[in-house]
Amino acid sequence: MYKDKNLSIANSDDIKTTAENSQVSRRDLFKQAATVVGIATATAITTPLRVEAAPPKNKSAQSKKVQTIPQYEARETLTAQEMATLEAVCDRLVPADKLGPGAREARVPRYIDRSLAGPLKELKDKYSICLAAIDEYSKTKKNKIFTKLPPVDQDEILTDIEKGVPTAGFVPKSNIFFNMMLAHVHQGMFSDPFYGGNANFIGWDLIRYPGLRMHVSAEDQKLNAKPKPLRESAYDISMFQNHEGRNHGK
Amino acid sequence: MANNLKKTDVVIVGMGAAGGVAALPLAQAGLNVIGIEAGNWMSGTDFPPDELRNNLRGWPQAVQKTAGEIPTYRPNESAKTSRANTAPMMNGVGGSSLHYWAQSWRLNPWDFKVVSETTRKYGTGRIPKGSTVEDWPISYNDIESYYNIVETEIGVSGKAGNILDKIDKAGNIFEGPRTKDFPMPPLRSSGFTELMSKAASKTGWNPFPGPAAINSVPYDGRAPCMYHGFCNRGGCPVHAKNSTAVTTIPKAISTGKLSIVAQARVTKIEVDESTGKATGVTYVRGGQEYFQPADVVLIASHVFEVVRLMLKSKSKVFPDGISNNQGQVGKHYFCHADQGAVYALFPFDLNNWYGLPGQSAVVDDFADDNFDHSSLDFIGGGSLTVYPQARPIFAGRVSTFFKNAPQWGSKWKEYVSVNASRWATGYVQSTTLPNESTYLDLDPAEKDSMGMPVIRVTGNFQNNDRKANAFAKEKMEKWFLEAGAIMVQKQALEDMAPSGSTTHHFGGTRMGLNPKTNVVNQWGMSHEVPNLGVLGGSVMGTSGARNPTLTVQALAWRTAEHIAKNWNSIVK
Numbered sequence: 001m002y003k004d005k006n007l008s009i010a011n012s013d014d015i016k017t018t019a020e021n022s023q024v025s026r027r028d029l030f031k032q033a034a035t036v037v038g039i040a041t042a043t044a045i046t047t048p049l050r051v052e053a054a055p056p057k058n059k060s061a062q063s064k065k066v067q068t069i070p071q072y073e074a075r076e077t078l079t080a081q082e083m084a085t086l087e088a089v090c091d092r093l094v095p096a097d098k099l100g101p102g103a104r105e106a107r108v109p110r111y112i113d114r115s116l117a118g119p120l121k122e123l124k125d126k127y128s129i130c131l132a133a134i135d136e137y138s139k140t141k142k143n144k145i146f147t148k149l150p151p152v153d154q155d156e157i158l159t160d161i162e163k164g165v166p167t168a169g170f171v172p173k174s175n176i177f178f179n180m181m182l183a184h185v186h187q188g189m190f191s192d193p194f195y196g197g198n199a200n201f202i203g204w205d206l207i208r209y210p211g212l213r214m215h216v217s218a219e220d221q222k223l224n225a226k227p228k229p230l231r232e233s234a235y236d237i238s239m240f241q242n243h244e245g246r247n248h249g250k
Numbered sequence: 251m252a253n254n255l256k257k258t259d260v261v262i263v264g265m266g267a268a269g270g271v272a273a274l275p276l277a278q279a280g281l282n283v284i285g286i287e288a289g290n291w292m293s294g295t296d297f298p299p300d301e302l303r304n305n306l307r308g309w310p311q312a313v314q315k316t317a318g319e320i321p322t323y324r325p326n327e328s329a330k331t332s333r334a335n336t337a338p339m340m341n342g343v344g345g346s347s348l349h350y351w352a353q354s355w356r357l358n359p360w361d362f363k364v365v366s367e368t369t370r371k372y373g374t375g376r377i378p379k380g381s382t383v384e385d386w387p388i389s390y391n392d393i394e395s396y397y398n399i400v401e402t403e404i405g406v407s408g409k410a411g412n413i414l415d416k417i418d419k420a421g422n423i424f425e426g427p428r429t430k431d432f433p434m435p436p437l438r439s440s441g442f443t444e445l446m447s448k449a450a451s452k453t454g455w456n457p458f459p460g461p462a463a464i465n466s467v468p469y470d471g472r473a474p475c476m477y478h479g480f481c482n483r484g485g486c487p488v489h490a491k492n493s494t495a496v497t498t499i500p501k502a503i504s505t506g507k508l509s510i511v512a513q514a515r516v517t518k519i520e521v522d523e524s525t526g527k528a529t530g531v532t533y534v535r536g537g538q539e540y541f542q543p544a545d546v547v548l549i550a551s552h553v554f555e556v557v558r559l560m561l562k563s564k565s566k567v568f569p570d571g572i573s574n575n576q577g578q579v580g581k582h583y584f585c586h587a588d589q590g591a592v593y594a595l596f597p598f599d600l601n602n603w604y605g606l607p608g609q610s611a612v613v614d615d616f617a618d619d620n621f622d623h624s625s626l627d628f629i630g631g632g633s634l635t636v637y638p639q640a641r642p643i644f645a646g647r648v649s650t651f652f653k654n655a656p657q658w659g660s661k662w663k664e665y666v667s668v669n670a671s672r673w674a675t676g677y678v679q680s681t682t683l684p685n686e687s688t689y690l691d692l693d694p695a696e697k698d699s700m701g702m703p704v705i706r707v708t709g710n711f712q713n714n715d716r717k718a719n720a721f722a723k724e725k726m727e728k729w730f731l732e733a734g735a736i737m738v739q740k741q742a743l744e745d746m747a748p749s750g751s752t753t754h755h756f757g758g759t760r761m762g763l764n765p766k767t768n769v770v771n772q773w774g775m776s777h778e779v780p781n782l783g784v785l786g787g788s789v790m791g792t793s794g795a796r797n798p799t800l801t802v803q804a805l806a807w808r809t810a811e812h813i814a815k816n817w818n819s820i821v822k
Contacts, residue, residue: 093658099667119307155659162657182658183647190646191302206663207670209603209642212299214487216477216604221638223441225601239487240298 073110076117077124078131083109085131088147092154093185101202108188111197115184123180130177133169134161194235201231212237252532252541258284260813261531261544263516263559266345268785269550270494271400271803272810277507279814284542285499285510286533288315288551289341292348292495297485301641304349304484308336315341315515318698321554321705323747326687331706333696338483338753339552343512344495346552347463347799348485350753351607352492353635354406354463354800356397359390359426360618361794364683367619368629376629378714381683382582386791387763387772390426396804398429403501404803405469405492407434408461422458422612424620437466437475440638442600442674443611449733455615460635462608463492463800472496479639481606491608511535511542515700519547519563519572519782526567528782534700545821546813550785550806553583553755554705557690557788560759562702573776578769579759580691582684586754586793587632587711587719590741592676593651594730599671603645605638607677612636616725617795618681628714630681632722633795634729636674645670652739674735676726680719682793684757685712688746710746719743722795754798758788761805774809781820783809 075083086109094103103109116124134157135145141160142153149157160166164175171177188197190204198204204211211230213220214237220227234240260276262269265287276283308314316339322331339346360367363385368376377383400406410431411421436459439447443459450457464481465474473488475481481491489496502508514535522529530543549556560579561571571579613634614620623629648669649655655665688709696704711719720742727738762768765777770789776782785806787798794801813820 094663095660097660097663099660099663102663158658185658186646187302187306187643190642192300194300195302203646204642206667207642207646208599208667209645209670212478213604214299214476214478216479218438218440221438221440221442221477221601221604223445223599223601225441227601227603234298234300237298239295 076113077121078113078116078127082128082131083113084147085134085145086112086127088154089134089158089181090185090188092151092158093182094189095151100206101200103185103189105199106189106197106202107199108185108197110199111188111191111195112181112184114196115187120184126171126177126180130170130174130181133166133174136169137161137166137174140166192234194233201229204231205229252539255540255542257530257543257545258282259544260284260546260548261286261542262548262550262785263519263531264288264345264549264551264555265343265494265499265510266550266552267347267350267494267799268802268806269548270344270347270499271404272548272550272785272806273502273508274403274498275807275810276814277502277505279811281507281814281817283502283508284544285508286514286516286531286542287341287343287345287510287512288515289343289345290512291343292485294485294487294489297487299478299480299484299487301480301643304480305482305641306643309340309349316552316555319555319558319704321690321707322693322696323707323745325708325710325745327708331693331696332747334747342495343499343510344493346753347493348495349483350493350799351482351797352463353608353610353797354401354404354408354461355794355796356426356804357390357792357794357796357801358424358618358620361792361796362386362389364629364792371619372623372629376623378629378683378685378712380685380687380712381714382686382767383683384760384762384764384767384791387761393801393804393808394426394429396808397800400800400803400807402433403807404463404494404497405434405465405472406432406461406463406800407436407466408432409436409459411458419456420458422614423456424614424617432461434466434469436460437462437464437606437609439611440602440605440609442602442605442638443609443636446636446729446733447611450611450613450729453729453732455613455729457611457613460608460610460612460637461800462610464606464608465490465492470497475606475608477604477606477609479604479606479641481608482639482641514540516551516559517562517700517702519549519559521563521565521567521572521779523566526779528572528779546781546783548783548785548809552786553758553788554690556784556786557583557758558692558702558705561692568778573759573769573778573782575778576766576769578767580689581767582757582760582791583690583707583788584682584684584688584709584756584793585707585746585752586679586756586798587682587715587743588677588679588754589752590678590719590723590743592678592723592726592730592741593739594674594676594733594735595648595652595669595737596672596674596734597736598734600638600674601671602638602640602674603671607635607637607639609639610635610637613725613729614795616722626721628717628721630683630714630718631795632678632680632718632725634722634726635677635679636729637677638674640671640673645673648673652737654737674730676730678719678722678726679754679793679795679797680715680722681795682711682715682756684760684791685709690758707746711743716743754787754793756787756790756793756798759784760791761789762791773812774805775812775820783813785809
């Protein structure tokens, strides 16, 4: 579940701690923004909003604006606690920083949650078990569950997991789970926003990918060309709109 | 109890790159053809530029029969088998030609005569030990006209380097002589391919644009390529990629002589026990079983399924599988040494986001016998191909290619924001030869969703394969460095496991004159079953430094034409 630091949910202690710790960096980001898109009220939204980046016409692709619309969304497979842990992990794997928003803002946890409901459903148990194992390891090493730790400790925990240090609780192994999760984070950052991630085209902006173009000119392929970023999902393109599968809020 | 259908002249199992081509000359000759395809019909709307679906999730909406029949693999007979969990091949009307790279090559003349040419030039004893390689029963000249026909019917774009022995440096100066130029000019160059071509020329090599079964200009009423950047395992929404689904198949259908049954899985080739001739095929569709009788049966379902179907089709007259009384079905199989990318990192943006593998710059100076091997301890070599096209998820993982940066955190963000647009891939395809310890058979344990055994691959690359590949990869590395790369990462050739990466498979029903060591004759017809033919890479005895599809298609056309011209003697 996504939440702004101003909203409270069950287990809010855990969430708030993390949010407060990162409050400084988030406030800085908000300060940098020339405008802030209106904050939605704390009403449950049943169809997920596709968060529009809607950059002003003359701004460059490297706009560092963070336009977040806090909202509630239904989780599809993960429990609230699992999602909280996953959000906190994503927050460290791809943090919001001076380069711009991170995996949480890009809705990577939503991408993973949604994928686990369908195409990756055979990995659902692994995620549940390993997200719990992350908390167990955090308690063992730092006396608190992952979401309660400050970022520097969270990074230490994740570094250990990346290296395969914890040998208990993970399936099949901590480092193997880490690499799989990281691959899903990359997918969530850089896939078509149709799948729930890459919100606001945060991922594509990070790697400076100019977006989907159904017609690419010779000019567009010159070495020093800088094609204008087109922030569009494949499923915004009219010829692909008669597609099977979910129709997320469209 | 199978439903018996009305007899047809020819039944083709598989409407992909090979079957989809053969249908046309057969239909044009007035024969009634039924094509049976496991997959579905697809259209441009089914091909959005969606990397997650195309490249990472394997087209879930297509009938993924191939996913259920991924072979098991063991490097030798004492090893345990393993099994990959993805396959790049797809099912559909058009088959893998719907989403393949469409790099569309002729083999070099040398590839047809590796044994005699190597012996002539370097003496006896240069053929690698343990290799079962034979000369093909045909030469480049025997199929040159079929290359022409298919390049025209499918639509291949490129620049000839040799027309009737007149050499043109704008094309491949090493290629076999053509009788005419390509039907379309090559796809345009990009800033990146121009950078690479200049560097190759400066090094003294001979770069040229690679040929592609992709429209560079409007062709046959279809649009030209839009270079949108999702061609690699993506279907073409504007039909500029010349799959058989938009070229030879519709032409065959318009003759009124081709019908296609989609969503149907052939389970057996049936045989007349008294004559030993094929009588047709049994297939399952929507849970029902059908028997399609035919005068001629052509199997065109890609290497693994061709061999599997033949081995499964047992009878009293063929107790080890149809056309397998000499024990050659599954033998001389190998997969191409085209795995292991060469990644290069540049100190400037390459603007490689768009484009496609078909939009390539190629160096053939180190392929086949195009260079002197007198002082070398291997035969053959590899082609070097570079192309623009960097999809976002793949590019976002650039830190995993070079491993010179943290894989997560703010430092990773910094790294990827700079370098996601500064890397390129080099594609190396090198000489691979059949050998006596590499073959296909039916796995004793693993089964597909219909309870039938899947194929088991046994064997591995041999010394010659590895040496040729390493040699070619060194040249690819040199090419990148000459062009200004600051770091090059070469992935070595691993095991011959048919993992998700490789798509070129050869042998299993090899073509040759000797029926003791080959399954089909020089026309692609079975030595043991006169009205059974095989189309596809399984008939090929050598790989060359090439993608196999155009050669497969030229051979398929030639087999079909042979059947039409010799109908009475084949079916009697």
